[in-house]
Amino acid sequence: MPDPNSAQEATPSVQPPFESWGRYPSYNAHLLPLHWQSDFAAVVPTLRDSALPVGMGRSYGDSCLLKDGNLLVTTGMNRLLSFDPATGLLTAEAGITLAQILDFAVPRGFFLPVTPGTKYVTLGGAIANDIHGKNHHVAGTFGCHVTQFELVRSDGTRRLCSPTENPDWFAATIGGLGITGFIPWATLRLKPIVSRSIDYEGIQFHGVDEFLDLTTQSQNIEYTVSWIDCASTGRNFARGVFMQGDHSPTPSPLTPSPQPKLVFPFEAPGFALNHTTVSLFNTAFFHKQIHQRVVSLQDYEPFFYPLDKVLHWNRMYGKRGLLQFQYVIPWEHAREGTIAILREVANSGLASFLAVLKAFGDVPSPGMMSFPKPGITLALDFPIKPGKSFPLFERLADMTLEFGGRLYPAKDAAMTASQFQAFYPQWQQFARYKDPLLTSSFWERVTGEPLFR
Amino acid sequence: MNTTASTNLTPQKILVLGATSGIAEATCRIWAAQGHSLFLVARNPEKLAAVAADLRVRGASYVDTAVADLDDTDQHPALLAHAINSLTGMDIAYLAHGVLGDQSQAEQDFNTAAHILHTNFMAPVSLLTWLANFCVQRHSGTLAVLSSVAGDRGRKSNYVYGSSKAGLSAFLGGLRNRVDREGVTVLTIKPGPVKTAMTASMDQKKMADVDQVAQTIVKAIAAKKDTLYVPFLWQPIMCIIRHIPERIFKKLNL
Numbered sequence: 001m002p003d004p005n006s007a008q009e010a011t012p013s014v015q016p017p018f019e020s021w022g023r024y025p026s027y028n029a030h031l032l033p034l035h036w037q038s039d040f041a042a043v044v045p046t047l048r049d050s051a052l053p054v055g056m057g058r059s060y061g062d063s064c065l066l067k068d069g070n071l072l073v074t075t076g077m078n079r080l081l082s083f084d085p086a087t088g089l090l091t092a093e094a095g096i097t098l099a100q101i102l103d104f105a106v107p108r109g110f111f112l113p114v115t116p117g118t119k120y121v122t123l124g125g126a127i128a129n130d131i132h133g134k135n136h137h138v139a140g141t142f143g144c145h146v147t148q149f150e151l152v153r154s155d156g157t158r159r160l161c162s163p164t165e166n167p168d169w170f171a172a173t174i175g176g177l178g179i180t181g182f183i184p185w186a187t188l189r190l191k192p193i194v195s196r197s198i199d200y201e202g203i204q205f206h207g208v209d210e211f212l213d214l215t216t217q218s219q220n221i222e223y224t225v226s227w228i229d230c231a232s233t234g235r236n237f238a239r240g241v242f243m244q245g246d247h248s249p250t251p252s253p254l255t256p257s258p259q260p261k262l263v264f265p266f267e268a269p270g271f272a273l274n275h276t277t278v279s280l281f282n283t284a285f286f287h288k289q290i291h292q293r294v295v296s297l298q299d300y301e302p303f304f305y306p307l308d309k310v311l312h313w314n315r316m317y318g319k320r321g322l323l324q325f326q327y328v329i330p331w332e333h334a335r336e337g338t339i340a341i342l343r344e345v346a347n348s349g350l351a352s353f354l355a356v357l358k359a360f361g362d363v364p365s366p367g368m369m370s371f372p373k374p375g376i377t378l379a380l381d382f383p384i385k386p387g388k389s390f391p392l393f394e395r396l397a398d399m400t401l402e403f404g405g406r407l408y409p410a411k412d413a414a415m416t417a418s419q420f421q422a423f424y425p426q427w428q429q430f431a432r433y434k435d436p437l438l439t440s441s442f443w444e445r446v447t448g449e450p451l452f453r
Numbered sequence: 454m455n456t457t458a459s460t461n462l463t464p465q466k467i468l469v470l471g472a473t474s475g476i477a478e479a480t481c482r483i484w485a486a487q488g489h490s491l492f493l494v495a496r497n498p499e500k501l502a503a504v505a506a507d508l509r510v511r512g513a514s515y516v517d518t519a520v521a522d523l524d525d526t527d528q529h530p531a532l533l534a535h536a537i538n539s540l541t542g543m544d545i546a547y548l549a550h551g552v553l554g555d556q557s558q559a560e561q562d563f564n565t566a567a568h569i570l571h572t573n574f575m576a577p578v579s580l581l582t583w584l585a586n587f588c589v590q591r592h593s594g595t596l597a598v599l600s601s602v603a604g605d606r607g608r609k610s611n612y613v614y615g616s617s618k619a620g621l622s623a624f625l626g627g628l629r630n631r632v633d634r635e636g637v638t639v640l641t642i643k644p645g646p647v648k649t650a651m652t653a654s655m656d657q658k659k660m661a662d663v664d665q666v667a668q669t670i671v672k673a674i675a676a677k678k679d680t681l682y683v684p685f686l687w688q689p690i691m692c693i694i695r696h697i698p699e700r701i702f703k704k705l706n707l
Contacts, residue, residue: 035475035650036500076650079507093503104511 018071021314022060023321024384024413027067027441035076037093037184043072044154050439051154053178055095055122059129060324060381061413063177063442072182074124080104081185088190089147094124094183099308101188107254110190111247111300113145117356119305124183129410130175130370132360132377134223134245134304140363141372143174149186154437163366172433175367177409179438196255197248198223200298202289206239208339214242215359222246223303224359229282230345230352230380231275238342240357241289245303257301264315278351317383323413325396326371326379328360329405334376337403341396345380348392352380368430371408379411390414409442420446464514465489466540468533470523470580471550473500475649476599478507479667480547485513492536493518495550515540523550524572526579533583545674546584548577548598552614553651559613566613573617578624585632585639592636597674598625602643602682605691608707629679638677642670645687 018029032043032051040053051070058064065071074095081091088110092101098112099119105111114133121131130143139145148162151173159181161170173180205211211226218224221244228240307313314322329337338357345352355378362374382389393414397407406423407415421427427447434443467484471477472493481491485508493508495501498520505518517539521532537543554569581596588594603611604618622641629639646652648660661684673681682688697705 033650033653035653037503038499076653079503080510081503081506083510 018054018057018065020061020064020413021058022324022381022411022413023314023317023319024323025062025065025441026321027062027065029066029068030070031073032070033073033076034095037077039077040072040152040182040184041156044437047437051437052440053124053128053182053438055125056097056120058118058121058125059410060322061409061411061442062445063129063409063412063440064125065441066439067441067444069439074122077184083108085110088192089187090190091185091187092123093185094122094127094149096123097121098123098126101190103256105190106193106196107256109192109194109254111193113189113191114139114142115304116142117305118308120308123186123188124178127174127183127186128176128178130365130367130372131410132372134225134358136363136372137219137224137359137361138222138363140361141175141365141367141370143366143370144363145189146174146366147187147189149173149183151181152184153181154435169433171366171368172430173367175365175370176430176433177369177440177443179435179440179443180433181435181438193247193254194251195248196300197250197252198245198298198300198303199248200243200245200296200303202294203242203244204239204286204289204292205242206236208238208335208342211238211240211242211357212335212359218242218244226357227285228342228355228357228378229286230342230355231279231282233346237346238339239286241286245298247300248297264310264312267315268318275349275351278353281353317381320384320386322381323384323389323393324379324381324411325393326377326408326411327396327400327405328371328373328375328377328408329400329403330373330375333403333405337399337405338376338378340403341378341399344392344396344399348388350382350385350388350392352382355380368426368433369409369424371406371410373406375405379408409446412442415446417446417448465544466492466542467545467547468492468494468536468540468543469547469549470494471548471599472518473497473504474549474551474599475651475663476644476647476666476670477547477549478504479663480549480670481508481513482511482664483667483671485509485511485516488512488514490515490540491517492540494521494523494532494536496520496522523576523580526576529576529579530583533580533587537587543584543587543594545595545597546580547674548580548596550576551599551617554614556611556613569613570617570620573614574620574624577621581624581628585628585637588637589632589635595638595640595674595677596625596628597640597642597670599642599644600625602645602687602691604643606694606702610707640674640678641680642673643680643682643687643691645682645684645690 018031047070049069051072052066053072053074054064055074077093077095078100079093083090098121116131116133126142127146130141132141151159151161151169159166159169205214224244226240226242357378360372360374360377365372397415397419401422467489469477469481473495491508491513493505501518505516509516551573559566584596600622601618603615604622607615625639625641644666646660647663647666648657649663666683669683
């Protein structure tokens with residue numbers, strides 16, 4: 001029988017691997033749950049090795065991992081501290097998830113200013129990765145809507161950070177990979193809504209040029225994103241569905257969301273996702289939309305979070321996990337770069353199951369290390385195939401560099417140190433803001449920095 | 454615009470002792486969203502302030518707090534009177550404070566054992582004596598108390614904690630027997646292991662989710678139940694464990 005309340009196992013030990021969402025790589029670490037804002041200062045003197053504050057572990061690669069270090073798990077720190085319905089300003093502890101914020105905010109007529117494709121990320125994680133969403137072209141990144149936060153360093157220093165107060169620390173911490181210090185709380189500006197629904201329109205397209213035309217036509221629509229078929233060549237090359245939507249202006253009841261019940265029950269065998277199954281899926285997805293243009297009223301849950309319905313969907317990729325690849329290429333080379341990379345992916349025969357294409361707007365990212373910049377972004381994921389995935393990945397990263405683009409650290413498990421340092425030449429300037437105690441396996445990998453302490 | 458509070462009937466006046474405990478906080482979040490009034494007591498002022506802020510934001514119609522070490526039983530009458538004065542009455546008292554304690558140390562040192570027994574048994578007895586008499590006078594009120602499945606049978610891995618909870622469960626049974634006819638409800642809550650800060654040093658993978666536990670507790674209090682095993686599965690499990698003959702039980706490693 002499990003031991004209800006014995007103190008015998010009270011010594012923290014090396015836990016089973018804390019997985020990132022891609023489930024690759026996999027490292028052991030000490031998990032130390034933080035439940036209170038004061039826990040960080042309390043735990044620091046007890047640590048012999050480096051540490052990393054982590055939230056839900058939804059980053060795909062190793063930016064939320066620290067091999068043999070201490071992962072400070074913040075999800076127990078999820079209190080709401082203040083909310084002003086007149087301004088939409090919500091202050092909360094940084095371990096709160098966007099799902100928990102929505103549960104509170106939606107029934108009160110408010111929504112996240114920016115949301116990624118999953119609501120199971122924490123406020124702190126959203127800041128540390130300066131995440132983006134389908135409204136980047138009008139709203140910028142998540143960090144654009146963070147008005148202030150507190151930053152606690154391992155030496156005990158505390159700073160209030162905002163665009164006007166300690167602006168350098170503010171800029172370093174937004175997109176700062178969680179290594180500039182510990183964020184106990186932050187203030188986010190929510191936006192008003194009158195309905196859960198999204199006025200949705202889905203439009204089929206063939207090729208990158210049609211995608212670009214649709215992007216131009218939809219400048220005034222708040223949310224735009226495209227699913228794109230990366231497996232097909234020839235006539236069907238770069239076919240996709242352009243999905244756009246606005247919050248419905250027609251008032252309707254703002255009921256809370258039901259809790260998800262489906263869980264992907266097992267680890268799929270390694271061969272489950274191959275070129276054939278992915279091609280079948282892609283063809284089905286493309287033709288699910290029977291008409292070239294489909295208009296409907298959709299709840300925000302399936303519109304923003306189609307995959308959140310199935311918990312642990314990443315198990316579909318089997319025990320080897322999945323590799324994400326997301327670039328942004330500036331407008332100057334966006335068209336040619338995207339076509340070249342899509343061709344490389346299609347010709348490789350290494351299927352990408354979920355491929356998402358979107359145009360970033362020109363709202364400046366507030367973070368020194370923020371990923372988004374004006375241009376086209378493409379996100380792909382591949383099941384990991386030994387001997388094949390990594391060489392392809394390296395080619396794609398080099399092509400991204402040639403086209404003046406860069407990759408997204410939150411989705412990376414494979415870029416080399418020289419690639420990272422070319423993508424983010426400001427990294428040394430950023431490194432001055434790094435907390436000596438805090439680091440991540442990602443940071444160690446791309447800077448070649450030895451472990452502290 | 455605020456539809457979250459609309460699900461509820463009449464706002465209740467709820468006194469929460471040990472309000473920063475994981476289960477208590479999760480329970481209070483549900484009550485806050487239902488628009489009830491809360492008086493929170495806990496030892497650590499910073500943690501208490503964070504919990505109180507959260508419950509205000511979530512929609513509690515009234516939140517007041519007092520910092521107190523509930524081990525100090527001499528303070529109880531004044532503290533309880535102050536709380537009830539602040540709430541202008543009391544419909545529910547929720548006793549959620551307690552310590553897990555260090556079993557191996559308690560095996561060697563009586564003072565450690567005595568401290569566990571004092572916090573988990575003596576202090577609730579002091580609080581409940583005062584609160585029960587208050588409720589009996591008014592012929593109303595609910596006393597909801599966190600005991601534990603660990604109190605159902607002493608086991609070598611946690612019998613000091615277990616015996617403090619066994620004493621508490623027995624006290625609650627007798628108290629219920631006395632005050633039920635006076636219109637007062639006593640609920641004995643017996644959680645299995647729950648994912649909270651209290652159990653953070655153990656493997657929490659198979660433990661119950663604190664929000665689901667809290668949902669069940671809120672429903673049991675509203676339904677004026679007598680005893681609640683949560684998750685429910687612990688009722689048959691403990692029934693079996695209670696019935697294992699002692700000559701076999703003493704050989705087991707539970």
